[in-house]
Amino acid sequence: MKIYGVSLLAACFLIGKFxxxxxxxxxxxxxxxxxxGFSMIILxxxxxxxxxxxxxxxxTKKGVLFWSSIYIPIxxxxxxxxxxxxxxxxxxVAVLAGIITTIFCMMLVPLLSKIGSRDKISKx
Amino acid sequence: MEILEKIIEMNGLIFxxxxxxxxxxxSFWISKNLLRGxxxxxxxxxxxxxxxxxxxxxxGISDIPIFAGIAVLGGSMFRDFTIVATAMSADISKIKQAGxxxxxxxxxxxxxxxxxxxxxxxxxxxxxxxxxxxxGAGACTYIVGPVTGTALGASSEVIAIxxxxxxxxxxxxxxxxxIIAKKIKLITPHDAVVFGGLIGTTSGVVAGLAATNEKLVxxxxxxxxxxxxxxxxxxxxxxxLILTFLNNYxx
Numbered sequence: 549m550k551i552y553g554v555s556l557l558a559a560c561f562l563i564g565k566f567x568x569x570x571x572x573x574x575x576x577x578x579x580x581x582x583x584x585g586f587s588m589i590i591l592x593x594x595x596x597x598x599x600x601x602x603x604x605x606x607x608t609k610k611g612v613l614f615w616s617s618i619y620i621p622i623x624x625x626x627x628x629x630x631x632x633x634x635x636x637x638x639x640x641v642a643v644l645a646g647i648i649t650t651i652f653c654m655m656l657v658p659l660l661s662k663i664g665s666r667d668k669i670s671k672x
Numbered sequence: 673m674e675i676l677e678k679i680i681e682m683n684g685l686i687f688x689x690x691x692x693x694x695x696x697x698x699s700f701w702i703s704k705n706l707l708r709g710x711x712x713x714x715x716x717x718x719x720x721x722x723x724x725x726x727x728x729x730x731x732g733i734s735d736i737p738i739f740a741g742i743a744v745l746g747g748s749m750f751r752d753f754t755i756v757a758t759a760m761s762a763d764i765s766k767i768k769q770a771g772x773x774x775x776x777x778x779x780x781x782x783x784x785x786x787x788x789x790x791x792x793x794x795x796x797x798x799x800x801x802x803x804x805x806x807x808g809a810g811a812c813t814y815i816v817g818p819v820t821g822t823a824l825g826a827s828s829e830v831i832a833i834x835x836x837x838x839x840x841x842x843x844x845x846x847x848x849x850x851i852i853a854k855k856i857k858l859i860t861p862h863d864a865v866v867f868g869g870l871i872g873t874t875s876g877v878v879a880g881l882a883a884t885n886e887k888l889v890x891x892x893x894x895x896x897x898x899x900x901x902x903x904x905x906x907x908x909x910x911x912x913l914i915l916t917f918l919n920n921y922x923x
Contacts, residue, residue: 561756568823568908575913580823584752585905588759595760609760616757619815620714621692625746626818627721627835628739629732635832641796641807642833645789646840649811650848652788653781653870657856660780661866663773 553611556598560591677738684741692745695720710883712875715842718814722836730828748822755815759901766894770865774895777869782903785811785872786911789837801912801919803830808915809907810834811841813873816903823908842876849880858884861891868892872899 568583575581591612598604680687699720700713707716728735734743744750767775789811793804806826810817810833817834820826826834849858858867867888868877874896881892 557753557757557760561753564756565752571909577912577916579825580908581912582905582907582909583823584755584819585901585909587752587756588762588901588904591756591759592762592764596764612757612760614757615754616760619751619754619758620717621696622746622751622754623815623818623835624695624717624721625688625692625742626751627718627732627746627832628724629728629734629743629746630722630725630832630835631730631828632722632725632732632832633729634827634829635836638796638829638833639836641793641798642810642836643840644796645792645807645811646837647844648792649785649788650841650844650871652784654848654852654856654867656777656780656784656870657858657863657867660773660777660870661857661860661863663776663866664771 550607550611550614553608553613554615555611556594556608557591557612557615560594561587563587564590680738681740685744686741687738688741688745691739691742695724709879711843711846712879714875715839715846718835718839722832722839725832748818752819752822755819755900755904758897762898762901767898770869770895770898773862774865774869777866778872778895778898778902781870781872782812782899782906783911786903786907790911790915798830801915802826805907805912805915806830806834807837808911809903810837812838812903812907813900814838814842815900816907819904820908820912824912838873841871842873845871845873845876846879846883849877850883853884858888861888864888864891865895869895869899872896872903874900 564587565583567586568580572579572581595604696717699717703709703711703713703716725732727733731743733739786808790804790808793807798804802824803826805824806817806821809820814835817838818831821831821834857863864881871877874893877892877896878889881888
């Protein structure tokens with residue numbers, strides 16, 4: 549049943565959020581420190597485990613895949629509910645940060661692609 | 673009319689599904705037909721979203737009663753839930769395929785992007801660590817920004833800037849990739865794997881590579897898919913702590 553997938557996702561999500569908040573508490577900043585990241589790792593690890601056990605059937609997987617397929621629309625909904633009027637003054641930061649960081653990273657492509665360039669990938 | 677308004681207000685979330693679906697439809701139509709696929713539909717949809725937010729004030733379009741449900745759909749609960757779900761398609765064998773260069777480029781890409789973005793925010797007058805971290809995270813992708821911002825308790829205004837930063841990056845990547853491809857020696861699949869890891873904005877990488885050389889697309893997407901997840905892990909944790917440390921003991 550698809551709900552098993554949704555439940556699995558919910559479990560990973562809540563455990564990850566708990567770890568994030570716990571870590572925040574431990575290091576005394578009282579925020580969620582990387583909760584979403586932890587949740588993702590837990591989901592990856594648990595789905596590999598369940599797959600090996602043969603419990604992760606396609607029907608269960610569909611319960612998770614539906615949610616992953618609507619994240620862009622949800623980001624659109626989020627964008628529509630932000631305080632953009634107050635953010636206009638920061639528009640220049642957005643443009644500069646967006647462009648300069650991208651150029652920096654692009655310039656690193658020739659340098660980093662020298663690493664292991666005889667990998668399996670290049671043989672394909 | 674009154675009945676319609678009542679129905680919409682009572683079923684806000686359902687109306688939000690319909691409304692956002694229409695935005696997506698319009699955006700992908702614009703992307704395909706008016707812009708000939710030059711700018712990804714996802715980036716246009718987010719731009720339309722940011723534009724619609726101007727109709728309201730602090731809570732964007734959801735300040736208008738019939739659009740209140742959009743705030744539920746776009747709230748941090750659903751957002752984080754769907755982002756976690758994307759990890760499902762991550763495959764360990766794919767990580768091995770990307771090889772050591774792919775993994776190094778992911779870490780280098782996120783680190784350089786975050787700290788450069790944070791430095792720019794700092795130089796442009798932002799002084800609190802939470803805002804600087806959120807904008808730096810937004811420079812990674814338009815998802816890492818709001819996830820980090822919400823986790824750390826940044827203001828809606830700063831989160832909006834971080835989303836805009838990520839969207840600028842996506843559009844810039846899309847446009848500049850085919851132009852710059854030869855200069856940065858973006859030729860083989862291996863280069864594309866490194867490129868995807870360094871840039872990370874999946875829709876931008878895919879659209880940019882498609883305009884450069886269709887064959888490179890899956891290789892760039894391979895590493896780019898891991899970028900947002902890794903960014904959501906690193907930015908609100910290690911990177912935030914590093915900036916807090918710098919703020920307390922160095923500056």
